[in-house]
Amino acid sequence: xxxxxxxxxxxxxxxxxxxxxxxxxxxxxxxxxxxxxxxxxxxxxxxxxxxxxxxxxxxxxxxxxxxxxxxxxxxxxxxxxxxxxxxxxxxxxxxxxxxxxxxxxxxxxxxxxxxxxxxxxxxxxxxxxxxxxxxxxxxxxxxxxxxxxxxxxxxxxxxxxxxxxxxxxxxxxxxxxxxxxxxxxxxxxxxxxxxxxxxxxxxxxxxxxxxxxxxxxxxxxxxxxxxxxxxxxxxxxxxxxxxxxxxxxxxxxxxxxxxxxxxxxxxxxxxxxxxxxxxxxxxxxxxxxxxxxxxxxxxxxxxxxxxxxxxxxxxxxxxxxxxxxxxxxxxxxxxxxxxxxxxxxxxxxxxxxxxxxxxxxxxxxxxxxxxxxxxxxxxxxxxxxxxx
Ligand code: FNR
Numbered sequence: 006x007x008x009x010x011x012x013x014x015x016x017x018x019x020x021x022x023x024x025x026x027x028x029x030x031x032x033x034x035x036x037x038x039x040x041x042x043x044x045x046x047x048x049x050x051x052x053x054x055x056x057x058x059x060x061x062x063x064x065x066x067x068x069x070x071x072x073x074x075x076x077x078x079x080x081x082x083x084x085x086x087x088x089x090x091x092x093x094x095x096x097x098x099x100x101x102x103x104x105x106x107x108x109x110x111x112x113x114x115x116x117x118x119x120x121x122x123x124x125x126x127x128x129x130x131x132x133x134x135x136x137x138x139x140x141x142x143x144x145x146x147x148x149x150x151x152x153x154x155x156x157x158x159x160x161x162x163x164x165x166x167x168x169x170x171x172x173x174x175x176x177x178x179x180x181x182x183x184x185x186x187x188x189x190x191x192x193x194x195x196x197x198x199x200x201x202x203x204x205x206x207x208x209x210x211x212x213x214x215x216x217x218x219x220x221x222x223x224x225x226x227x228x229x230x231x232x233x234x235x236x237x238x239x240x241x242x243x244x245x246x247x248x249x250x251x252x253x254x255x256x257x258x259x260x261x262x263x264x265x266x267x268x269x270x271x272x273x274x275x276x277x278x279x280x281x282x283x284x285x286x287x288x289x290x291x292x293x294x295x296x297x298x299x300x301x302x303x304x305x306x307x308x309x310x311x312x313x314x315x316x317x318x319x320x321x322x323x324x325x326x327x328x329x330x331x332x333x334x335x336x337x338x339x340x341x342x343x344x345x346x347x348x349x350x351x352x353x354x355x356x357x358x359x360x361x362x363x364x365x366x367x368x369x370x371x372x373x374x375x376x377x378x379x380x381x382x383x384x385x386x387x388x389x390x391x392x393x
Contacts, residue, residue, distance in 0.1 A: 009097070009368070071334070081372065100132060104134060157169060180262070213238050304336060318334075326368070
């Protein structure tokens with residue numbers, strides 16, 4: 006039981022002393038401030054999506070055509086937002102989605118560590134991307150008592166993939182989140198117009214350059230061969246995961262496997278059938294394919310296909326009310342993506358923690374006002390599709 010909503014009392018209390026939040030509490034103002042603060046080699050990469058960004062925009066807008074009906078005369082003085090995943094109870098139902106450029110969202114280049122510190126401070130678990138500016142081992146050191154998950158971009162070389170997975174196990178991560186939709190980069194006009202792809206400039210490759218298999222394949226010290234390092238990374242990135250690969254992935258780890266990027270109920274069902282421990286309904290925030298349909302609109306069918314297997318969700322979460330709607334539509338846990346990256350850019354670990362606390366506070370207060378003291382109540386209430 007955690008009173009996330011009391012964060013607003015802290016904010017109002019500080020206001021009495023003339024102090025207003027350093028980082029905005031709402032997404033629109035957060036983005037405006039981040040736009041002014043983030044350098045040109047980071048901002049378009051974080052902000053941009055695929056094609057004309059129709060899907061990316063729909064992801065967030067579609068939450069407006071889902072609504073919930075309040076219930077009254079229910080004792081909601083305390084709320085329980087805890088959720089269970091892989092045998093562990095998390096006190097909040099949100100997590101930090103993997104963002105490969107977290108490292109360069111802070112000016113010191115250690116945004117991955119700052120994000121981990123935000124995770125430790127809030128208890129919101131972090132999915133640590135394969136793409137990082139600090140090693141997955143170093144990041145794990147800063148997660149405190151909050152469990153973390155490792156997101157795998159499966160390399161074409163199986164020894165390298167196994168090495169990354171082993172390292173994640175040894176570092177104490179609690180699940181392998183394998184991203185299926187990004188073996189190739191989607192068409193991203195903002196990045197193309199500026200000719201900017203951070204990895205090709207040598208950013209966020211530290212998990213590779215620190216890896217014994219990668220170093221063996223490179224045959225020299227990456228520090229002395231930056232261009233060869235980038236070329237090798239580029240050759241090795243992006244194995245196309247197929248259903249046949251799932252048995253192999255399961256054979257190399259005892260950690261739970263989460264399939265990220267599932268949008269079709271048949272894929273969800275097949276993943277569950279082949280032994281995935283969780284299905285992650287996500288369209289990568291509209292960065293990969295510009296197909297039109299918002300991820301939240303796809304969630305109910307994915308949930309229906311998964312039976313008791315947990316479904317995680319992200320893409321378009323901008324507020325606590327978005328979180329509650331996704332939970333009402335059946336998500337077991339909900340990923341916050343871009344908002345925490347902007348928080349990081351504005352005030353490092355404290356900024357990211359603030360963003361997460363705001364999302365949790367709004368979710369908690371929405372449940373309080375709506376007469377839904379537990380996530381089971383939220384799920385039972387459901388959300389209705391509104392004709393706009
Ligand atoms: C991502 N995402 C992502 N996903 C992943 O599995 N591994 C990664 O390294 C990244 N990197 C990444 C970078 C940036 C800049 C963004 C914005 C996103 C996708 C991410 O996990 C998540 O699915 C989306 O961010 C969800 O969309 P919204 O809610 O952030 O718009």
